[in-house]
Amino acid sequence: MTKTQPEIFYTDPRLAQVYDTLNPWAADQQFYTELAGHLPKRILDMGCGTGLLAVELARRGHTVIGADPAAAMLDIARNRPDGDRVTWYLADASSLTLSDPVDLIVMSGHAFQVFLNDVDVEAALNNYFKLLAPDGTLAFETRNPAYSSWRKWTPDISYEEITVDGIGTVAVHNDIVEGSRNRVSYETHFAFPDGTKHVGKGHLRYLEVDEITAHLNKAGFAKIALYGDWDGNPVADDRPEIIAVAQKS
Incomplete structure (x- = not known):
């Protein structure tokens, strides 16, 4: 396993x-x-x-x-x-x-x-x-x-700015690395107010x-x-x- x-x-x-x-x-x-x-x-x-x-x-x-x-x-x-x-x-x-x-x-x-x-x-x-x-x-x-919701996980559609207590305004967007009907790999991009950035990689079945x-x-x-x-x-x-x-x- x-x-x-x-x-x-x-x-x-x-x-x-x-x-x-x-x-x-x-x-x-x-x-x-x-x-x-x-x-x-x-x-x-x-x-x-x-x-x-x-x-x-x-x-x-x-x-x-x-x-x-x-x-x-x-x-x-x-x-x-x-x-x-x-x-x-x-x-x-x-x-x-x-x-x-x-x-x-x-x-x-x-x-x-x-x-x-x-x-x-x-x-x-x-x-x-x-x-x-x-x-x-x-x-x-x-x-x-069948619904293929992941097709909307693109930077232009998914981009948003959120306010997080204790952090400030964080810009977030998704991007597809690879997508098919049954398996998706994607990235979530975070831009913090202090200028630092993080990229989280996700894999879904x-x-x-x-x-x-x-x-x-x-x-x-x-x-x-x-x-x-x-x-x-x-x-x-x-x-x-x-x-x-x-x-x-």
């Missing part, structure tokens, strides 16, 4: 600070919050990043575990207001162990796409299956390969619907629902997401 390593813009402390400004609360976090429901659950937020979703789930009365392989992201998560309500683990999807099972595992922010081969996908899903309670649920999303279903079935998940957007519409070529909600039994 290859070990998936976090990209530099998740491990460099200053770049990790930019992450929250680029990725504020949105429809995906709302979807997973509603999926968790009102009754208290034991929840694992895998690939929790800076902890935005994990902390909100904890505020709503759930027992929450946040796990991520990037220490810089977890540093921000721990220091977030109410970050002490969450138990944090520095771990990746295949190696995380817990003393007690969880009722729900969520993996947001398209983090599922960092599993670049079948071995890594299977290792993560097999571990999720073990970590879940007998009637537990796994939920994650991946970008729809875009799985097809039948591949996702096959992997989930192989891991033991029986009941699988797939959605094409955060409103719960079915997967279609003109919808940007493949959102999977799979039950253990």
